[in-house]
Amino acid sequence: MTEKNFSVLLVDDHNIITEGVKAQIKNVYENAEVYSANSEVESLKILESEKIDIAIIDLSVDNFLSALKFPQQILVGFPDIKIIVFSMHTEHSIIRTLVEQGVSGYVTKVSPVTEIIKALTSTLNGEKYFCAEAQKAIFSDENNGEPYLIFTHREKQVIKMIAEGKTTAEMARILKITVNTVESHRKNIYHKTGTNNMAQLVKIALTHGIVEL
Secondary structure: OOOOOOEEEEEOOOHHHHHHHHHHHHHHOOOOEEEEEOOHHHHHHHHHHOOOOEEEEOOOOOOHHHHHHHHHHHHHHOOOOEEEEEEOOOOHHHHHHHHHHOOOEEEEOOOOOHHHHHHHHHHHOOOOEEOHHHHHHHHOOHHHHOOOOOOOHHHHHHHHHHHOOOOHHHHHHHHOOOHHHHHHHHHHHHHHHOOOOHHHHHHHHHHOOOOOO
16 A cells, blocks of 8 residues: 555445545545445445445444444454554543544545544554644543442433434333333433434443443
8 A cells, every 4th residue: 555556435424525535645646546435234245345444434333322332343354454543532531432433534524634644644654643632532541530420220221222322112012001101211311411413322321331333
């Protein structure tokens, strides 16, 4: 792999994102081979059929917990591929988790568009690249003082299923309870955690050992 001859896979569920990033890459590296996928399933097919050097992936593909596991899945199945995460999520515990998995870069979508090219260039040169927000996450200790919350067994089951992307109806069927009961648990969980944001809830679930990557 050289700066003049390499292949990239873009994974994002919004075509406007993949097309925009592709245009930026081709503007700088016109000989780069750029593939795109809108789902994990589609991206795995490309990884299995094409020689990919670098994967630039979003965390919002399919369900969020699955997306958090996806970089590790790629690194295990395709150890020669370098991964750059390009995501809207800035939660420090999530970024740290991905860094520990071994990703080569992390760029938030609020960063200047030039950041993704800097990350790509660094990766091509065998280096790692993390935008300013990601560096804060890596070196900050601000998460150490987070309160530890107490959840009932049923709440833990519901949190795990929310993180897995299951619908209220699916949860009710699996747990053999009514939809109204599931909704009641969801309201209690969101009230207890003070959030109704999926990424924040996954962060809490990771912190409390309710889900694992």
